[in-house]
Amino acid sequence: MNDKAYYVDTVYGDKGEIVFGEKRSDAIYHSEAYNEDGRSWTDIRAVRQPKYDQFAIEGSGVPKSVLLQGGWWFECSGINEDGRRCCKRLTAEDDPVIENEGVYCRGGCYGRHMDKQAVK
Numbered sequence: 001m002n003d004k005a006y007y008v009d010t011v012y013g014d015k016g017e018i019v020f021g022e023k024r025s026d027a028i029y030h031s032e033a034y035n036e037d038g039r040s041w042t043d044i045r046a047v048r049q050p051k052y053d054q055f056a057i058e059g060s061g062v063p064k065s066v067l068l069q070g071g072w073w074f075e076c077s078g079i080n081e082d083g084r085r086c087c088k089r090l091t092a093e094d095d096p097v098i099e100n101e102g103v104y105c106r107g108g109c110y111g112r113h114m115d116k117q118a119v120k
């Protein structure tokens with residue numbers, strides 16, 4: 001296993017993620033932008049991220065908590081006070097709740113999300 005971490009995104013900056021691969025081309029080939037969005041190869045950029053290499057060995061992807069510390073943001077996966085998906089952008093400064101790799105606003109969204117799961 002010589003996988004390295006790459007930050008892969010489209011030239012439009014709308015599909016950022018960390019992808020592991022031996023080479024830059026592997027990372028692009030395994031990216032969401034290439035596989036799910038069907039973007040052409042030339043629309044995708046991959047930049048080395050050595051600080052995340054250690055997670056390739058664990059094979060679990062980079063934990064959200066680590067990415068948050070690295071300056072990333074995630075949309076809240078919880079339910080807001082109106083009963084809708086919250087989708088608020090959360091950064092490390094918001095000190096969000098992270099459960100099963102879902103990111104939630106501190107205060108309410110996670111609890112409402114779990115209540116809804118329980119009803120199903």
Ligand SMILES: [Zn+2]
Binds near residue numbers: 077080088104
């Ligand atoms: Zn929320």
